Amino acid sequence: MNVWALSRNDVLRLLRAALLGAGAELAALALMATAAWLLLRAAERPPLGALTVAIVAVRTLALLRGGLRYAERLAGHEVVLRWLGSLRGRVYQALVPGFRYSGGDLVTRLVSDVDALQDAVLRWLLPAGVAAIVGSTAVVVTATASAAAALVLAAGLLVAGVLLPWTVIRITGRATTDDAPKKAELAERAVELVTGHRELVAAGALDDHRSRATGVVDDLARGERTAAGRTALLTAAGTLVQLGTAVAVALLCHASVPWTAALTLAAMTAFEVVLPLIGAARRVPEIRASAGRVKAVLTTPQPVPGTRTVRTGHFRLTKSGVRHPGRAPALRDIDLDLPPGKRVGVLGPSGAGKTTLLRLLLGTETATDGQVTLDGHPLGEYADLSQIISGAEADAHVFHATVRQNLLIAKPGATDAELAAACATAGFDLDLDRETGPDGDALSGGQRQRLVLARAVLAAPPVLVLDEPVEGLDPAHGDAVLARVLAAAKGTVVLVTHRPEHLAGFDEVLTLEDGRALPASAAGSPP
Numbered sequence: 001m002n003v004w005a006l007s008r009n010d011v012l013r014l015l016r017a018a019l020l021g022a023g024a025e026l027a028a029l030a031l032m033a034t035a036a037w038l039l040l041r042a043a044e045r046p047p048l049g050a051l052t053v054a055i056v057a058v059r060t061l062a063l064l065r066g067g068l069r070y071a072e073r074l075a076g077h078e079v080v081l082r083w084l085g086s087l088r089g090r091v092y093q094a095l096v097p098g099f100r101y102s103g104g105d106l107v108t109r110l111v112s113d114v115d116a117l118q119d120a121v122l123r124w125l126l127p128a129g130v131a132a133i134v135g136s137t138a139v140v141v142t143a144t145a146s147a148a149a150a151l152v153l154a155a156g157l158l159v160a161g162v163l164l165p166w167t168v169i170r171i172t173g174r175a176t177t178d179d180a181p182k183k184a185e186l187a188e189r190a191v192e193l194v195t196g197h198r199e200l201v202a203a204g205a206l207d208d209h210r211s212r213a214t215g216v217v218d219d220l221a222r223g224e225r226t227a228a229g230r231t232a233l234l235t236a237a238g239t240l241v242q243l244g245t246a247v248a249v250a251l252l253c254h255a256s257v258p259w260t261a262a263l264t265l266a267a268m269t270a271f272e273v274v275l276p277l278i279g280a281a282r283r284v285p286e287i288r289a290s291a292g293r294v295k296a297v298l299t300t301p302q303p304v305p306g307t308r309t310v311r312t313g314h315f316r317l318t319k320s321g322v323r324h325p326g327r328a329p330a331l332r333d334i335d336l337d338l339p340p341g342k343r344v345g346v347l348g349p350s351g352a353g354k355t356t357l358l359r360l361l362l363g364t365e366t367a368t369d370g371q372v373t374l375d376g377h378p379l380g381e382y383a384d385l386s387q388i389i390s391g392a393e394a395d396a397h398v399f400h401a402t403v404r405q406n407l408l409i410a411k412p413g414a415t416d417a418e419l420a421a422a423c424a425t426a427g428f429d430l431d432l433d434r435e436t437g438p439d440g441d442a443l444s445g446g447q448r449q450r451l452v453l454a455r456a457v458l459a460a461p462p463v464l465v466l467d468e469p470v471e472g473l474d475p476a477h478g479d480a481v482l483a484r485v486l487a488a489a490k491g492t493v494v495l496v497t498h499r500p501e502h503l504a505g506f507d508e509v510l511t512l513e514d515g516r517a518l519p520a521s522a523a524g525s526p527p
């Protein structure tokens with residue numbers, strides 16, 4: 001997928017913006033030349049009539065310059081903002097299906113990288129186009145007076161507009177490659193400081209984390225200063241080229257004094273359009289890197305959505321396992337038959353693989369070994385698993401909305417009476433209009449847990465998975481809540497718990513240790 005994909009109309013609009021920009025700069029150039037001619041001609045005390053056209057031209061060109069510049073800004077920004085909007089949409093769409101990027105990296109790809117591409121057009125492509133048009137026009141006009149002066153001007157403009165920016169790109173390219181990991185680290189640390197602020201304060205680790213982030217900022221600033229210093233030197237070199245070229249044009253033009261002055265000032269003005277390219281070149285490597293990252297997001301193949309629909313809802317795990325790169329297997333050799341209506345309890349110490357097992361069933365984790373099937377077909381073949389399996393996951397998200405809106409996600413269109421009944425089953429007694437705050441922060445931990453549980457009850461899926469659903473509640477209250485939830489569940493249930501007494505009446509108990517299922521004898525028979 002092409003990052004720079006622009007419609008034909010937008011290309012034409014961009015061209016129009018470049019022509020308007022060139023028009024504005026040529027008006028500035030003509031203004032300078034006419035003003036210089038006017039001053040020197042006036043010094044010769046000609047009759048006023050001989051100056052009238054030039055006087056009117058100076059005023060007209062001054063107005064034209066402002067008007068055209070405004071029109072160029074409008075045209076350029078219109079194209080770029082429209083293109084950026086659609087690009088951001090495409091990047092977002094490409095990011096949604098997977099969890100391939102972590103917080104800081106995600107923010108960088110979605111925000112800064114896409115913004116950098118905007119600069120590519122507005123600060124580089126468009127000014128370079130304008131500089132090319134203005135520079136060529138200045139050379140052609142100078143050639144009418146002196147071919148040698150035109151050649152010198154062309155050479156000077158090429159040095160300032162091509163050679164010096166290319167040198168800046170070479171220098172900053174190396175610095176950008178060195179800085180890329182530091183920028184990624186800074187983004188990660190910044191996101192951690194914001195999202196984990198409370199925990200860092202509680203652990204007294206805020207200053208330490210902040211100073212590590214500041215260390216990265218200082219490192220980056222040092223690199224920036226060095227690059228800025230080198231660019232400033234090259235910009236100064238560009239100014240010297242400008243002065244040298246103007247003097248050479250003045251000496252080589254064998255025309256009248258006013259005409260020579262006009263061409264010399266025109267040459268100076270042409271450089272004013274070209275010189276900013278040296279500073280702008282500093283961003284080119286960064287823009288290139290951003291374009292590469294955005295392209296990587298857009299071109300990573302998306303999983304092909306399945307088309308199969310669920311018939312009976314019979315899950316089966318056969319020698320299933322999950323390995324995360326560089327880690328011991330989270331789950332291995334798991335066999336589990338889960339026909340409709342069966343109740344399975346999962347026990348095991350922390351880190352044993354219980355949550356991973358639920359994720360395998362939910363389809364949010366893919367088996368790296370063995371098979372997970374539903375009605376005999378791999379889970380990936382199904383269009384939508386949420387209709388058959390859902391529940392209260394350990395890290396379920398509470399949206400920044402009202403209690404009602406959080407519940408309606410499970411069953412859009414549910415009546416308030418249905419919501420109240422689900423809340424009563426889960427022992428959740430807050431008002432439906434109560435705001436939950438960002439990440440559910442306006443609720444207590446226990447309230448969040450019961451809200452998630454109420455959502456699971458309301459969804460009433462054929463296969464209900466519950467990951468330690470009452471772990472944070474006081475035992476008596478938690479046991480009562482769980483008993484009500486289990487009584488309300490009509491289909492298959494998979495319950496992860498640390499307390500075997502929760503599994504009374506269950507058909508099978510799977511005890512995990514280090515990702516393996518213990519034999520029934522070692523685990524104890526179902527309670």
Ligand SMILES: Nc1ncnc2c1ncn2[C@@H]1O[C@H](COP(=O)(O)OP(=O)(O)OP(=O)(O)O)[C@@H](O)[C@H]1O
Pocket residue numbers: 324327329330348349350351352353354355356357394
């Ligand atoms: N995305 C991941 N990347 C790497 N390792 C992971 C990932 N998710 C889980 N693990 C590892 O897999 C193992 C099993 O994790 P899992 O969350 O399934 O344990 P658990 O039995 O649910 O633990 P707990 O009772 O503490 O919730 C752990 O060692 C965990 O560190």
